[in-house]
Every structure is written in structure tokens, then in C-alpha cells.
Amino acid sequence: MTGDLWTPPQLARDGRDICRLDAGPTSWNYNPNRQMAGTFVNYSGGDFQSFRFSSTTGLALSRINWRPERQFAFFENTILYKTYLSIYHSLEADDYRIAETPQQKGLGVSRSF
Numbered sequence: 001m002t003g004d005l006w007t008p009p010q011l012a013r014d015g016r017d018i019c020r021l022d023a024g025p026t027s028w029n030y031n032p033n034r035q036m037a038g039t040f041v042n043y044s045g046g047d048f049q050s051f052r053f054s055s056t057t058g059l060a061l062s063r064i065n066w067r068p069e070r071q072f073a074f075f076e077n078t079i080l081y082k083t084y085l086s087i088y089h090s091l092e093a094d095d096y097r098i099a100e101t102p103q104q105k106g107l108g109v110s111r112s113f
Contacts, residue, residue: 034069036062052080071095072110089113 038060046052056076062069072094079087092111 031064033065034062035064035066036060040074046080048082050082052078054078 038058040056040058042054042056044052044054054077056074058074059072060074061071072092074090074092076090077088079085090111090113091109093107094110095107
């Protein structure tokens with residue numbers, strides 16, 4: 001097995017080639033002219049003996065050749081109780097006014113798990 005163009009192969013201790021996977025040009029929707037920026041904040045509390053929680057919120061934007069492509073916000077929340085209960089929710093909201101697809105306009109939820 002050999003590596004791809006973006007990640008050179010590494011040799012294991014017994015001399016075999018190892019291939020690593022990365023977010024190179026074979027990933028979905030790859031564009032070498034894309035720039036991305038964003039920020040997020042996480043707040044967590046509680047203890048491992050009872051209830052714990054974690055909440056992450058962030059904003060991001062991407063552009064291709066300095067033209068806006070996508071602006072979005074994301075929210076991830078987790079509630080845990082010892083080792084018995086785990087509730088996780090992830091939501092991503094997009095601003096479609098700048099999207100290159102004319103059939104989508106305005107704000108909307110693009111992912112919610």
C-alpha cells in the first residue's frame with residue numbers, strides 16, 4: 001500500500017508502507033482557492049459523579065477567490081448523567097442569501113442531529 005500525493009507514505013517498523021488519510025484534494029467539495037475562518041466558544045460544567053453538560057457555539061464563513069460562499073453558525077450540546085444517560089444534539093444554520101445556488105434564499109437549518 002502506498003501513500004497519496006498529499007501525504008507521503010511512512011514505513012512501519014517491519015518495513016511495510018502505511019497510508020494515512022487526510023483532507024487532501026480527494027475530499028468532498030475540495031477547492032484549493034477556498035478560505036475559511038471562524039470562531040467558537042465552549043462552556044462545560046458539572047462533575048463525573050452526577051450531571052455534566054457541555055455547550056459549544058460557533059460562527060464560520062468560507063469564500064472562494066475572495067467571493068463569499070457560505071456563512072453558518074453551529075451549536076452542539078451534550079447532557080450526561082454518570083454513565084447511564086447521554087443526550088447529544090448538533091445543529092447547523094446557514095445564511096443562504098450568499099449561496100451560489102439561486103433556489104435557496106435566506107436563513108435555514110442545514111443539519112440537525
